[in-house]
Amino acid sequence: MKCAILVKPGELKIQNVDRPEPGPNEVLIQVDLAGICGSDDSVYKGKMVIPLPRIPGHEAVGRIVSMGKEVKDRKIGQRVTIQPNFPCEACPICQSGMGNICLQKVRLGLDIDGVFAQYVKVPYPYTWPVPDLLDDETAVFTEPIAVAYHALLKARPKPGQRVLVFGAGVIGLIMVQLIRREGNDVFTFDLVRDRLWISEGLGATAGLTSTDELLSRGPFDLIYETSGASSAFDEAIKAASPGATIVILGLPGSPHPLLTTPIVRKELKIFGSMIYTTEFPEVLDLLVKGQIKTQPLVSGILDLEGLSTALERFADPKRVKTLIRIGI
Numbered sequence: 222m223k224c225a226i227l228v229k230p231g232e233l234k235i236q237n238v239d240r241p242e243p244g245p246n247e248v249l250i251q252v253d254l255a256g257i258c259g260s261d262d263s264v265y266k267g268k269m270v271i272p273l274p275r276i277p278g279h280e281a282v283g284r285i286v287s288m289g290k291e292v293k294d295r296k297i298g299q300r301v302t303i304q305p306n307f308p309c310e311a312c313p314i315c316q317s318g319m320g321n322i323c324l325q326k327v328r329l330g331l332d333i334d335g336v337f338a339q340y341v342k343v344p345y346p347y348t349w350p351v352p353d354l355l356d357d358e359t360a361v362f363t364e365p366i367a368v369a370y371h372a373l374l375k376a377r378p379k380p381g382q383r384v385l386v387f388g389a390g391v392i393g394l395i396m397v398q399l400i401r402r403e404g405n406d407v408f409t410f411d412l413v414r415d416r417l418w419i420s421e422g423l424g425a426t427a428g429l430t431s432t433d434e435l436l437s438r439g440p441f442d443l444i445y446e447t448s449g450a451s452s453a454f455d456e457a458i459k460a461a462s463p464g465a466t467i468v469i470l471g472l473p474g475s476p477h478p479l480l481t482t483p484i485v486r487k488e489l490k491i492f493g494s495m496i497y498t499t500e501f502p503e504v505l506d507l508l509v510k511g512q513i514k515t516q517p518l519v520s521g522i523l524d525l526e527g528l529s530t531a532l533e534r535f536a537d538p539k540r541v542k543t544l545i546r547i548g549i
């Protein structure tokens with residue numbers, strides 16, 4: 222099969238390798254469409270270190286082409302999307318329902334070969350049938366939407382709360398739509414005007430781009446930090462109202478000193494939110510009902526050969542989500 226292999230940071234090769242054989246509880250999926258995620262960029266640039274060579278990628282839609290003996294409730298030819306983190310299911314953390322933070326979890330495209338390939342094998346409980354109503358370009362967003370939906374469930378907006386989303390990238394633009402659906406007004410903050418315009422098109426009251434704007438439109442009762450910029454966390458603490466909640470989804474690449482005094486003085490509640498647990502079926506349902514728009518988030522669709530270029534241009538401020546069409 223054809224695949225993109227990261228041989229060392231910055232060097233991605235298109236190669237032919239043996240097609241994987243599914244194990245007893247695995248399905249083999251022929252990948253039709255994949256999404257490029259921030260973690261793919263971090264791995265490509267060497268900011269996130271993983272054993273190489275590796276086929277990266279974890280966001281995908283495809284069809285089941287073969288399966289192991291123990292697979293239940295799945296059919297050959299079925300279109301599925303992938304929940305690409307496989308917790309051990311045995312440790313106390315998993316047993317308490319928090320498999321998202323299992324220390325032994327296996328991450329597709331990081332710990333094992335991922336979806337930037339014609340075929341990928343996945344344990345069947347981590348595949349979700351895609352309803353016929355959803356096209357591939359929509360269903361491929363199931364995973365990032367699950368990330369945002371998990372954060373929403375961590376701290377759900379209460380009626381009348383003023384909400385702010387830091388970062389108008391893919392996750393931020395999904396957060397905006399989830400918050401609007403709850404009935405709350407939501408503001409966005411980003412340094413890139415083009416992304417703020419998209420957020421306004423998706424229902425944000427206003428996109429803010431400077432600390433002055435932030436402080437004049439604030440304070441905010443509930444803040445979601447999706448940008449991963451360490452300075453954003455300082456801004457979030459400043460813009461928070463007394464008693465506010467801050468949910469952090471972004472992962473800053475480097476340590477950053479924490480402004481503890483205002484956290485204490487304002488009695489801020491701060492939550493981390495890591496990927497997802499049981500959100501996939503609800504997310505597919507939201508997509509079927511048309512409650513999350515994904516089309517404005519698609520910046521381009523390339524083939525596998527275009528993956529290196531897309532990763533080189535990952536930081537382009539006008540880009541939101543680039544998709545990779547694979548197929549046979």
Ligand SMILES: [Zn+2]
Nearest residue numbers: 258280364365
């Ligand atoms: Zn992702």
Ligand SMILES: [Zn+2]
Nearest residue numbers: 309312315323
């Ligand atoms: Zn576990």
